[in-house]
Amino acid sequence: MGTDTGDAIVVAEGIRKRFGETQALAGLDLTVPAGTVYGLLGPNGAGKSTAVRVFATLTRPDEGRATVAGFDVVRESREVRRRIGLAGQHAALDEQLTGRENLRIFGRLFHLGGARARRRADELLERFDLAFAADRLVRTYSGGMRRRLDLISSLIVSPTVLFLDEPTTGLDPRSRNEIWDTVRGLVADGTTVLLTTQYLDEADQLAQHIAVIDTGTVIASGTPDQLKATIGGRIDVVVDDVAGLDEAARALAVLAGTGAEPDVDPVNRRVSAPVGADTLALPDVVRHLDHAGVKAVDVGIRRPTLDEVFLTLTGKPAETSESTEPGRETAR
């Protein structure tokens, strides 16, 4: 898998980067296999964007080394830039130009020449369903359309590696789905995508590999299934009568087996508890509750939220539960 550097397309070794007081990257190691979508998952300020900026030759690391497609990002930055595309958190477009003009200018700057830049712009607008708005000023585009145009601006010369820095932050669900479809299409074409996101859901939908990143280092990595298996999830039970809540809580505490006290929500008649790494099957849960005499109207196993992933991985104390690994606490 990712450990074989033979087919690794993006490699980082011990990258450190400090901005004034902030240690943005604190020894980042990463190996991205070619031809996959690799997700960098982490909260705001974890160092995801700095990592992407290092790979995209925008930021020079203080220590460590990084290569993209075999080229050093510092010493061979020009070669790297020939092979990458970057779409950031902003729509990096000229609002006072039309979509078509934006793409043509970028095409010329990629040295396609006037005629080829024009053809490529038309082609991309057609393929990614923006032809209808090609001659409108970008100022008049919706947020989703801007982001899509921004994304296809990074595809003018089919990049070997595409960096997407939080491509769907702030987008509505429909626009998010459109971006996701576009990304899936690219991978089918053979492009490697390195994607940063705050949303576990997004990483889950798109990425074959995920690295969870916090305070500038990778704290866990693997396939989504591997990560979820180590993190576990939550189980929610809604009972038909408030009187049954205590019983349900006792049953869940046994069932979940994590030792954590279940959360009881009397208003919604809901009991909720984290479940361990071993996957629970829904029929087993229902049988167990039935056996304990709990009348449940709704039972569900939820995927972990990013908060939960993060809490579990960093061992930071949640408001109600105790820290499981005090040694790994970091100052905030």
Place this chain on the structure above:
Amino acid sequence: MSAPAVSSGLRTGLSDGLAVMSRNLLKLKHQPGQIVATFAFPLVSVILFGYVFGSAIPIPGGGNYREYLMPGLFVMGTVFGVMGSLTVIAKDNGLGVMDRFRSMPMARSAVPFGQTAADLLVAAGSLVIMAACGLLFGWRAHNGVGATLGAFGLLLLLQYAVSWVGVFLGALAKNEETAARIGPLIFPVTMISNIFVPTDGMPAVLQAIADWNPVSAATVALRQLFGNPGLPTGDLAWPLAHPVLATAGWSLLLLAIFVPLSVRRFRTAGL
């Protein structure tokens, strides 16, 4: 590096610069408002300063105040040109366009060179408009074609230098809002000068500043080349005694400082 590699590097840089330039000019096409503003500035200035203040300001040695004023307005328009490049670059910075440019295999210096080239073309256009406004209100160039072209050439040199200052400040400003706040600071630069009134009547310190202000030298240079009234006399500060030389010198000095600074900034920003 072999000769073909160097020449292809140059060609690439040039074509990148042209692409950045045409991007800026294309924007003007979609913003007729900006072209109208270019028209409006000299018109409003001539009316405001020429007729409102001009009625009460005597010219040393006599003469028409609007003829006295026009060279100063040319210079003022040129100095305000700093806002053009400053705003565009700062906005691109804020939107992340600069990051995209810098992640592309283009020449990084293409952005400042392309931007200043576009500024120069726009400035040449607005000089023509401004001159037409001046002619309408009674301003004339009296010293023949050579001196007149020399005057406009000098203005464009100054404009090019000022545009590089704008590029550098724009690269420092992180977004358009910061850029907008720099704008009002340019006013004193144009006001503490001899554009509107002779400097003789100013307090000594202010007069010294005004006399050494490049804006004053440029204004006197234009008055001289156009043959407009109000040339300063007597014991003059060096730049006012040699206004053409001083203006060219100031411009070259600004270029010598801000071209390398800007290019370096675009190469290394964020590293």
